[in-house]
Amino acid sequence: MPDLDHRQLEMLDKMGIDIWRLRQRDDDAADDDATADPAATVAETDDRAAAPAADDDRAAAPTVAEPNAPNAPNAPNTPNTLDTLDKVAMEINQCRRCQLHATRIKAVPGVGSVQAQWMFIGEAPGQNEDQQGLPFVGRAGQLLDAMIAALGMTREQVFIANVIKCRPPANRDPVPEEIAECEPYLHRQLALVKPKVIVALGRVSAQALLKTSESLGHLRGKVHQYGSSNTPLVITYHPAYLLRSPSQKAKSWADLLLARSVVDSAS
Ligand code: SF4
Known part of the structure; x- marks a missing residue:
């Protein structure tokens, strides 16, 4: 395991990761991947923070103009040299391209630096995110912040988003x-940020990005590629799942170290 400074050790401690156990695993070269560990192949059934909530937490659909109707000339898959993260966010906030616009309170475009080397991508906003318009808030967000801090970064230095920008009702899985x-x-967002690595957080995010139905356990532990840019993609557990299954945190840390090795090799 690479040397960690005091602050990173503190963050790992806050993540609930046993440093000595990690070091012992490294020393013994006994670290395995999810495919070799039955515990890691347990499917995640709901990896978002908020439990299904009553639908009374939603306001009426926004009544803003509709710039992104299907077949509109400014369809969202048209990155160009004039594109900016703010422009993408503005279009997301006004988007009605799918039925989720009708039940959202706020769209959640994503946050972070256009110069980020790391992009963390979750599945979809939960209840807290829907209310605040920000990704990964609440306890799962705090754990993600601790994971990022353990890597020696802050939330402002990475880019955090979801595959789906509006909350599915009752936190159901997004449909294709x-x-x-x-x-x-x-x-x-990917074309603008050009990260050196994407970290997919959770089963649904991983399956959506890779267009697969393989289990998280089978997808972890290797470097995939995403999109036409072939951006390296590493899969790990969703922070909300880690809150429910803290024994998986050491494996998540191993995933983050794999992602860091990708970034380091590209630098
Ligand atoms: S989920 Fe995406 S496509 Fe659907 S309304 Fe929200 S921003 Fe538009």
């Missing part, structure tokens, strides 16, 4: 049509 309508926004 919603993913297909929304993913071009992610493509534009």
Whole structure:
């Protein structure tokens, strides 16, 4: 395991990761991947933070103008040299390309630096995110912040987004049509940020990005590629799942170290 400074050790401690156990695993060269560990192949059934909530937390659909109707000339899959993260966010905030616009309170475009080397991508906003318009808030967000801090970065230095920008009702999984309508926004964000690595957080995000139904356990532990840019993609657990299954945190840390090795090799 690479040397860690005091602050990173503190963050790993806050993540609940046993440093000595990690070091012992490294020393013994006994670290395995999810495919060799039955515990890691347990499917995640709901990896977002908020439990299904009553639908009374939603306001009426926004009544803003509709610049992104299907077949509109400014369709969201048209990155160009004039594109900016702010422009993408503005279009997302006004988007009605799928049915989720009708039940959202706020769209959640994503946050972070256009110069980020790391892009973390979750599945979809939960209840807190829907209310605040920000990704990964609440306890899962705090754990993600601790994971990022353990890597020696802050939330402001990375880019955090979701595959789907509006909350599915009762936190259900997004359907393929919603993913297909929304993913071009992610493509534009990716084209602008040009990260050295994408970290997919959770089963649904991983499956949506890789267009697969393989289990998270089978997808972890290797470097995939995403999009026409072939951006390296590493899969790990969703922070909300880690809150429920803290024994998986060490594996998540191993995933982050794999992602860091990708960034380091590209530098
Ligand atoms: S989920 Fe995506 S495609 Fe659907 S309305 Fe929201 S921003 Fe538009």
